[in-house]
Amino acid sequence: xxxxxxxxxxxxxxxxxxxxxxxxxxxxxxxxxxxxxxxxxxxxxxxxxxxxxxxxxxxxxxxxxxxxxxxxxxxxxxxxxxxxxxxxxxxxxxxxxxxxxxxxxxxxxxxxxxxxxxxxxxxxxxxxxxxxxxxxxxxxxxxxxxxxxxxxxxxxxxxxxxxxxxxxxxxxxxxxxxxxxxxxxxxxxxxxxxxxxxxxxxxxxxxxxxxxxxxxxxxxxxxxxxxxxxxxxxxxxxxxxxxxxxxxxxxxxxxxxxxxxxxxxxxxxxxxxxxxxxxxxxxxxxxxxxxxxxxxxxxxxxxxxxxxxxxxxxxxxxxxxxxxxxxxxxxxxxxxxxxxxxxxxxxxxxxxxxxxxxxxxxxxxxxxxxxxxxxxxxxxxxxxxxxxxxxxxxxxxxxxxxxxxxxxxxxxxxxxxxxxxxxxxxxxxxxxxxxxxxxxxxxxxxxxxxxxxxxxxxxxxxxxxxxxxxxxxxxxxxxxxxxxxxxxxxxxxxxxxxxxxxxxxxxxxxxxxxxxx
Numbered sequence: 001x002x003x004x005x006x007x008x009x010x011x012x013x014x015x016x017x018x019x020x021x022x023x024x025x026x027x028x029x030x031x032x033x034x035x036x037x038x039x040x041x042x043x044x045x046x047x048x049x050x051x052x053x054x055x056x057x058x059x060x061x062x063x064x065x066x067x068x069x070x071x072x073x074x075x076x077x078x079x080x081x082x083x084x085x086x087x088x089x090x091x092x093x094x095x096x097x098x099x100x101x102x103x104x105x106x107x108x109x110x111x112x113x114x115x116x117x118x119x120x121x122x123x124x125x126x127x128x129x130x131x132x133x134x135x136x137x138x139x140x141x142x143x144x145x146x147x148x149x150x151x152x153x154x155x156x157x158x159x160x161x162x163x164x165x166x167x168x169x170x171x172x173x174x175x176x177x178x179x180x181x182x183x184x185x186x187x188x189x190x191x192x193x194x195x196x197x198x199x200x201x202x203x204x205x206x207x208x209x210x211x212x213x214x215x216x217x218x219x220x221x222x223x224x225x226x227x228x229x230x231x232x233x234x235x236x237x238x239x240x241x242x243x244x245x246x247x248x249x250x251x252x253x254x255x256x257x258x259x260x261x262x263x264x265x266x267x268x269x270x271x272x273x274x275x276x277x278x279x280x281x282x283x284x285x286x287x288x289x290x291x292x293x294x295x296x297x298x299x300x301x302x303x304x305x306x307x308x309x310x311x312x313x314x315x316x317x318x319x320x321x322x323x324x325x326x327x328x329x330x331x332x333x334x335x336x337x338x339x340x341x342x343x344x345x346x347x348x349x350x351x352x353x354x355x356x357x358x359x360x361x362x363x364x365x366x367x368x369x370x371x372x373x374x375x376x377x378x379x380x381x382x383x384x385x386x387x388x389x390x391x392x393x394x395x396x397x398x399x400x401x402x403x404x405x406x407x408x409x410x411x412x413x414x415x416x417x418x419x420x421x422x423x424x425x426x427x428x429x430x431x432x433x434x435x436x437x438x439x440x441x442x443x444x445x446x447x448x449x450x451x452x453x454x455x456x457x458x459x460x461x462x463x464x465x466x467x468x469x470x471x472x473x474x475x476x477x478x479x480x481x482x483x484x485x486x487x488x489x490x491x492x493x494x495x496x497x498x499x500x501x502x503x504x505x506x507x508x509x510x511x512x513x514x515x516x517x
Contacts, residue, residue: 105360105397107301107353108338111148112164117141122153126164134160134167145180146342152178152187161187161202170202177216182342182351186225190216199230201245210245218242218257220347223302227265229258229347242270250282260346262303267320269306269346276308280320290315290323296330297349298357301340305357306349307331316357316377326377327362334361334370336395337434361393361400361413370400372413382413383420390429394436401432401439401452408439410452424450424457433473438488440475447477449488458489 114125117140124132124142138156145151150163152170159174160167163184170187175197178189187202196213203225213232218240220229228245242252246265252258259276260269269278269290276294279287296309305318309330316326333352335341340353354360358375361382368386371379383391383402390403393413400413401423408430411420423439430441432452440449440460447464448457461484464477475486 105355106336106395107340107355108336108395109147109340109353111144113144113148113151113162115142115144115151115153115162117153122160124151124162124167128164130164132162132167134162136160143178145184146182146340147184149184150180150187152180154178159189168205170207171200175216177219179219179221181221181225182223183225186221186228188219188221188228190214196232199228201225201228211243211249215240218259218347220258220260222261222263222265223351224263226263227261229261229268229270231257244268244282252282259297259348260299260303260306267304269303278306278317278320286320288317288320288322290317297346298331298333299346299349299351300357301351301353301355303346303351307357316373318356324377326357326373327364327371327379329362329364329366332363332365333357334363334391334393334400336393336397338395359397359414363391370402370413380416380418382418383409383411392432392436394432395434396436399436399452401430401436403427403430408441410436423452423454424448431475435473438473440486447475449475449486451488460486460490 112127116123116125120136120140122134122136122140122142124134126132134153136153136155136158140153140155142153143151150161152162153160154174154176157174158172159170159178161170162168170189171191173191175190175192177197178187180187185203189200189202190197191200192198193212197216198209199211199214199219200207200209202208210228211230211232215231215233218229218231222228226246229242230245231240231242233240239254240257241254242256242258244250244252244258244261244265250265252268252270255272257271258268259271261267265281267278267280268282269276271277275292276290276297277287278290290306290308291310293310294308295311296307296314298307299305305316307326308315308317308323309327313325314327314329314331315323317323333354335352335354342351342353357373359372361370361372363370363386365388368384368388369381370383370386370391372382373379382400383404385404387403387405391400392402393400398412398414399410401408401410402420403409404420406427407425408423408427409420410423411418424441426443428442428444430439432439437452438449439452440447441457442448446462447460449460450457460475461477461479463479473487477484477486
């Protein structure tokens, strides 16, 4: 099951997408509900004449963890217009107040912007609460970069860039594709040229054309925007040609398509004849084959480490070095709330906000267990019989909270011989706060809270329509169109869910950015 909005993988029966927050319509046999109106979010422009795909197999979307709310009975009216307003409120509060928590192992998102569009108006809300508005004609496609430092909106070719304080028109002829560097310093976009698409870089308030006849499905950008990978396609010859721009254009060669690039192009990941490689800058002699065919690709925060699953095993490479067999399964990383995840810097694969994959935890779906990846590429079993998607590691990088059957348990994942401890049983689903100290869980449709250190659960609400964690340790939920908040006990009324707009933004999904020329 996949989100119709952003393409994220969902658990069967999910009512909300954990990635973009969209309400998921119930199957046809369920009680019919009033659909939520939202402006469409589109960042890719379908090519008029698509070129043939390269031999490289695109990486699968990362598995998304579902909320315990998916286990709760959902009121039909929350799937209507009211639900859209509630989720918009929740996301607004999340974007303005979440994040924080320093850790040497993880990079956490601390968003600074929220953007939403409705009825020809784009609302840009800064962390301080300042609101900018843009009145535009046509469909509105707002998006913010992964760290939410900057954003852009495309309306019938008019592309605007904005930050917390200002907004500027970039071009009136955007062809649909645009993406940001991870740090938000560089915006890359396409315009229709004399033949195909032209590629532009927008930096410091100035646009510069860097290439013509580019394939929009093969554009990647380094975390700080210092290097951009792209390719062109010769329809007569049926060949791609790859390039890296680092202040000047450097040719990689025929049928060598860049898929990711580090800062300064110190490492270049590329596809050649269907296989995935990494090389140091433009030195072909340093090229290392990572996989004949990759079905899953994971990068660390600066793209200096990569995990590649080839259908049988997962290999690991650091700083362009020789690959090592790391895992015997397709990796699903176990990560904390508020972790930075960037899906649109490489043209394939996903960047996770981890400094290194060493010492991190991975869920093996085949064996239903969580393991720790050690420096020597061995693994340590941390938890067994773990319920699918029901797991979370706290910001300390040690405390893992998970479900086994109907029990919520915790374990110190860094221990030499990890042993789990039961927190509560007879649970339908749970959500842990980012610090791992409080657990909100459901029993028979009711919501309770309990400290992860143990004790008796405190009832939060007899019923609930929708909810989400925000601000590290607070649970926000709705009952009868009233918004409540709880930090571990009965919720307090917060505000009415009446809003003047309900649509919300999201990062461009890879599926919407794969148009080719």
